Amino acid sequence: xxxxxxxxxxxxxxxxTTIAASFAALAKDPVIADADVDAADMHILLDPQIxxxxxxxxxxxxxxxxxxxxxxGECFENCRYGAFDPDFTLHPEKCEGxxxxxxxxxxxxxxxxxxxxxxxYISDTRFGPLVHAKLHAAEEASGKLVALVRQRAKEVAxxxxxxxxxxxxxxxxxxxxxxxxxxVDLVLVVIEPSLSGIHDSKRVIEVARHFKIPxxxxxxxxxxxxxxxxxxxxxxxxxxxDVVGKIPYDDTATKAMLVEKTVVEFSDGPLxxxxxxxxxxxxxxxx
Amino acid sequence: xxISVAxxxxxxxxTTIAVNLALSIDNAMLIDCDVEGPNSHxxxxxxxxxxxxxxxxxxxxxLDKCTYCGECAxxxxxxxIAIVGxxxxxxxxxxxxxxxxxxxxxxxxxxxxxxxIGIIEKGGSKDIVLYxxxxxxxxxxxxxxxxxxxxxxxxxxxxxxDSPPGTACPAVEAMRDTDFCILxxxxxxxxLHDLTLTVDVIREIGTPFGVVVNRDGIGDDRVExxxxxxxxxxxSKIPNDLHIARxxxxxxxxxEGLPEYKATFAGLHDKIKEMV
Ligand code: SF4
Ligand code: SF4
Ligand code: SF4
Ligand code: SF4
Numbered sequence: 001x002x003x004x005x006x007x008x009x010x011x012x013x014x015x016x017t018t019i020a021a022s023f024a025a026l027a028k029d030p031v032i033a034d035a036d037v038d039a040a041d042m043h044i045l046l047d048p049q050i051x052x053x054x055x056x057x058x059x060x061x062x063x064x065x066x067x068x069x070x071x072x073g074e075c076f077e078n079c080r081y082g083a084f085d086p087d088f089t090l091h092p093e094k095c096e097g098x099x100x101x102x103x104x105x106x107x108x109x110x111x112x113x114x115x116x117x118x119x120x121y122i123s124d125t126r127f128g129p130l131v132h133a134k135l136h137a138a139e140e141a142s143g144k145l146v147a148l149v150r151q152r153a154k155e156v157a158x159x160x161x162x163x164x165x166x167x168x169x170x171x172x173x174x175x176x177x178x179x180x181x182x183x184v185d186l187v188l189v190v191i192e193p194s195l196s197g198i199h200d201s202k203r204v205i206e207v208a209r210h211f212k213i214p215x216x217x218x219x220x221x222x223x224x225x226x227x228x229x230x231x232x233x234x235x236x237x238x239x240x241x242d243v244v245g246k247i248p249y250d251d252t253a254t255k256a257m258l259v260e261k262t263v264v265e266f267s268d269g270p271l272x273x274x275x276x277x278x279x280x281x282x283x284x285x286x287x
Numbered sequence: 288x289x290i291s292v293a294x295x296x297x298x299x300x301x302t303t304i305a306v307n308l309a310l311s312i313d314n315a316m317l318i319d320c321d322v323e324g325p326n327s328h329x330x331x332x333x334x335x336x337x338x339x340x341x342x343x344x345x346x347x348x349x350l351d352k353c354t355y356c357g358e359c360a361x362x363x364x365x366x367x368i369a370i371v372g373x374x375x376x377x378x379x380x381x382x383x384x385x386x387x388x389x390x391x392x393x394x395x396x397x398x399x400x401x402x403x404i405g406i407i408e409k410g411g412s413k414d415i416v417l418y419x420x421x422x423x424x425x426x427x428x429x430x431x432x433x434x435x436x437x438x439x440x441x442x443x444x445x446x447x448x449d450s451p452p453g454t455a456c457p458a459v460e461a462m463r464d465t466d467f468c469i470l471x472x473x474x475x476x477x478x479l480h481d482l483t484l485t486v487d488v489i490r491e492i493g494t495p496f497g498v499v500v501n502r503d504g505i506g507d508d509r510v511e512x513x514x515x516x517x518x519x520x521x522x523s524k525i526p527n528d529l530h531i532a533r534x535x536x537x538x539x540x541x542x543e544g545l546p547e548y549k550a551t552f553a554g555l556h557d558k559i560k561e562m563v
Binding site: 098224 | 295302323364365380384386387422425426428429453454456458475481484487488507533535536537
C-alpha cells in the first residue's frame with residue numbers, strides 16, 4: 001500500500017518546505033509531490049530534470065461573439081461574478097467558468113472555450129521522482145491542479161513500486177489545502193510559535209479533523225517564543241495530538257537554501273539532527 | 288487611496304507591513320482579506336466583533352417535482368450535483384452558487400437557499416478600524432467573502448488591504464481594483480521565486496506596484512538585482528532584526544515596540560503617494 005504524508009501549515013513561511021525537502025532527502029524511496037502550486041518552491045532545492053510536461057486546462061472560460069450579440073443583457077443579468085459590464089462587455093479574467101451566460105444567451109453568442117491554466121511536470125531528482133506544477137499568472141483553478149499533481153504522483157508510485165508519497169502542501173484552509181489533504185494517511189502540521197502561527201495552525205488542524213485525517217505537530221523555531229511553544233504543547237496535549245519535533249531557530253536553514261540544498265545535506269549540525277529525529281517519529285507513525 | 292499588500296509566499300511579513308503602514312499614517316483603515324488565516328487582529332488589543340454573516344446561494348431540490356432527468360447535474364461545471372437513479376446527491380462544498388442549475392431545471396424543482404460560508408468581523412483600535420473575514424472550516428472558496436469585505440473600504444481614508452498569500456483566486460481578488468500594490472518578499476531563493484510569480488500576476492492585473500524587502504540581511508542581493516533588471520521600484524528594506532521577530536511572536540507591532548520605525552513606514556507611504 002502506498003502511504004501519503006502531507007506536510008502543511010496554516011501559515012506560510014514557517015519552514016514547511018525546508019522541513020519537507022529534508023524529509024524528501026531522508027525518506028526511503030519517496031515520490032515527492034509539490035502541492036503548493038501557487039508558490040511551488042520545492043524544485044529550487046531539488047533541482048528537478050523534467051521528464052514529462054502536460055498542459056493543465058482549468059475550467060472553461062466564456063468567449064463572446066460581438067457580431068452575433070443582440071445586446072439583450074441576459075448575460076450581464078445572470079453572471080454572478082461580475083464578469084460582464086453593464087454594457088455587456090465581457091472580462092474573461094473575472095470569469096469563473098460557470099457557463100450560465102452561455103446557457104441564457106438567446107442567440108448563442110457565447111461559447112465556453114478551453115483555457116490553459118498551467119502545467120504539470122513529472123521530474124527526476126536526486127531523491128526520487130518529483131511531481132510539480134506551475135499555475136499561469138492569475139489563473140483560478142489551483143484546487144484542481146493540486147488534485148492533478150496528487151493523481152500523477154499516485155500513478156508514478158504505482159508504476160515504480162514506491163511506498164511513500166510525500167506532499168508539500170499549501171498554506172491556508174481553502175480549496176488547495178482541502179485538495180492536498182483529502183484521503184492522505186497522515187498530516188504533519190508545522191507550527192511556528194507566533195500568535196498568528198498558532199491561530200492559523202489551529203484552523204488547519206480543524207480542517208484535518210473535519211476530514212478525519214490523523215495529524216502530528218512539529219514546532220519550528222520553537223525558541224522564538226518559548227511561552228507560545230508551551231501553549232502549543234498544552235493545546236496538542238488537550239487535543240490528543242503528538243508533537244514529534246521541536247526544531248530550534250537556526251540560520252542554517254537559510255544558508256542551505258542560498259546554495260539550493262536541503263538542510264540535512266548541507267550540514268550535520270543541531271538543526272539537521274533535530275530534523276532527522278523528527279523524521280524518525282513521522283516514519284514510525286506512518287508504518 | 289487603496290493600497291494592497293501582497294506576497295507570493297506566506298510568512299514574508301505581509302501582515303507586518305500592512306499593519307505597521309496603517310499605524311504610521313493618518314486617516315487609515317485596514318481590511319484583512321486573508322480569510323483563510325486572518326492575522327491582522329492579533330496586533331490590536333480589542334477583540335474582533337462579528338458584523339455579519341456571508342452566504343452564497345445554493346440549490347435546494349423539491350423532490351416532489353424532480354423527475355431525475357439529470358440536466359442540472361450535466362450542466363453544473365463544478366460537479367456539485369449527481370443524479371443516481373432516483374436520488375439527487377448535492378455536494379455543497381463544490382457548489383459555487385452560480386444559479387445555473389435553477390435556470391436549467393425543466394420542472395422548476397430547484398429553489399435557492401443561503402449557504403453560509405463565513406463571517407465578517409470588525410475591530411481595531413480607536414485610531415484605526417479593522418475589518419476581517421473568517422472563512423468557515425472546510426469551506427473551499429473564499430472569494431465571495433473577500434468581495435464582500437472589500438465593500439467596507441471607505442473612500443475618504445487610505446485603505447490598506449492585507450491580501451491572502453499566493454497567486455491564485457483569493458489573492459487576485461484582493462489585489463484587483465486597488466491603486467497600488469506593495470509586494471513583500473525576502474532576500475532568499477524562495478523569496479525571489481515567489482516574487483517573480485506575483486509580479487507576473489500583478490502585471491496581468493495592471494496595478495502599479497513596488498517591492499519591500501523584509502528581513503534584509505538574511506540572504507543575498509538576488510532580489511535587488513532582479514528589481515533593477517525588471518525596472519521594479521524597491522520601496523523599502525526592513526532589516527532582519529530579532530527584536531522584530533520577538534515582537535511579532537507576541538503580537539506587538541513594530542512601530543509600537545520600536546517607534547523609530549514609524550519614519551520608515553511613513554516614508555514608504557510618501558513614496559507610494561508620489562507614484563500614484
Ligand atoms: S461563464 Fe459564468 S462566470 Fe463566466 S462570464 Fe459566463 S456567467 Fe460569468
Ligand atoms: S446574452 Fe447573448 S445576446 Fe444577450 S447581451 Fe449577452 S451575449 Fe449578447
Ligand atoms: S434538472 Fe430539475 S428535474 Fe432534472 S434532475 Fe435536476 S432538479 Fe431534477
Ligand atoms: S448553483 Fe451552480 S455550482 Fe451550484 S450546484 Fe447549481 S450549477 Fe452547480
